[in-house]
């Protein structure tokens with residue numbers, strides 16, 4: 148079983164390049180299902196989730212190739228077996244993103260219901276309800292959502308859809324479905340994340356007519372056909388945020404190439420309030436954290452909310468940072484009901500945190516000490532890496548399949564900044 152072995156205490160210095168965003172790449176790859184022409188996607192990160200999505204698309208009859216230069220070539224000329232089986236969906240919930248494009252392109256989809264996962268129950272009722280409003284008939288049978296069009300109906304039809312809550316992949320699924328539907332669709336209460344904007348920009352490059360992406364109301368005029376395109380995946384704001392928290396905690400000065408400050412507003416504000424130096428450049432972010440060494444970082448309270456609020460995908464990493472900053476902070480998780488599983492593992496490293504329901508109270512100023520810990524979900528694993536980088540002695544982080552879902556070679560990138568971190572299948576000295 149592989150582990151990351153980290154010897155804490157090194158400052159991070161230098162330059163790192165942020166990869167393409169997982170949460171943008173996954174819907175963009177699915178958008179290739181909307182056309183029978185070739186699609187070329189640049190800056191596609193090398194992640195397990197991307198491999199799983201390519202395997203899923205291949206299973207459906209899409210020709211796929213992810214080349215060494217991080218460009219993915221996709222061609223959904225003829226769709227063979229448009230099914231997303233549970234084996235693939237279970238390992239990656241974003242498989243649900245095949246539902247909208249398949250319904251739009253061929254009027255049939257069979258996608259396994261994702262079920263619950265480590266961070267919460269995560270239903271997909273809004274995806275299904277939206278497609279029903281566009282004329283789809285759906286049943287859930289043997290654990291699969293089977294969606295069809297009524298006899299004699301060729302295409303989904305545009306609709307006005309107000310989701311009960313803001314849902315990121317729900318908005319993406321309905322946006323892709325609406326792009327090929329007949330007539331106009333209004334998505335009200337739409338998610339505004341940068342990944343939605345990236346998807347809309349790719350769809351527009353394919354010939355879709357979309358307005359209002361990046362706001363809570365997206366207007367789509369369906370077209371009969373979409374064509375192929377070439378598009379580049381936006382930089383990963385969560386990977387960038389993870390590096391920012393790591394540098395803030397360890398101290399040092401790092402330039403994050405390609406990171407976009409405007410996508411990280413809420414996180415950058417908290418870092419600045421904490422006492423960290425942040426400079427947003429045209430094509431990157433520079434961070435310096437001299438206060439880390441002298442114990443001058445001030446812990447920050449925050450609530451996770453939809454974009455542009457503080458992202459739930461940054462909650463665990465910022466919690467690790469708050470553990471070593473000074474003062475008491477309160478962290479409220481409002482998006483997922485079970486996203487504090489890293490608390491127990493951070494406690495093993497010496498953190499003082501009390502979690503009760505949606506709220507965790509962190510007593511800062513902890514002197515962390517290395518230990519064996521296990522990842523419980525993707526961002527939890529990143530929080531343990533950050534804690535390991537500041538902990539005294541050796542930290543061994545296990546269950547790396549969570550980390551590998553969403554970080555493109557994080558250990559090489561951290562090593563390039565001076566961290567003492569390596570991957571080993573033999574384990575370290577941690578008990």
Ligand SMILES: CC(=O)N[C@H]1[C@@H](OP(=O)(O)OP(=O)(O)OC[C@H]2O[C@@H](n3ccc(=O)[nH]c3=O)[C@H](O)[C@@H]2O)O[C@H](CO)[C@@H](O)[C@@H]1O
Nearest residue numbers: 170241269270271272273274312313314315316317482483
């Ligand atoms: C691949 C991808 O982009 N994943 C991101 C996406 O997940 P994902 O799109 O799955 O998250 P949603 O935005 O849909 O979830 C927001 C909330 O709405 C609830 N909900 C959602 C849909 C639905 O039909 N019914 C329902 O009840 C969820 O359980 C959750 O409590 O947005 C999350 C919130 O920013 C991020 O943490 C994930 O990293």
Ligand SMILES: C=C(OP(=O)(O)O)C(=O)O
Nearest residue numbers: 170240241460525526553
């Ligand atoms: C929760 C996440 O991803 P997913 O929706 O793929 O589980 C994440 O990226 O932090």
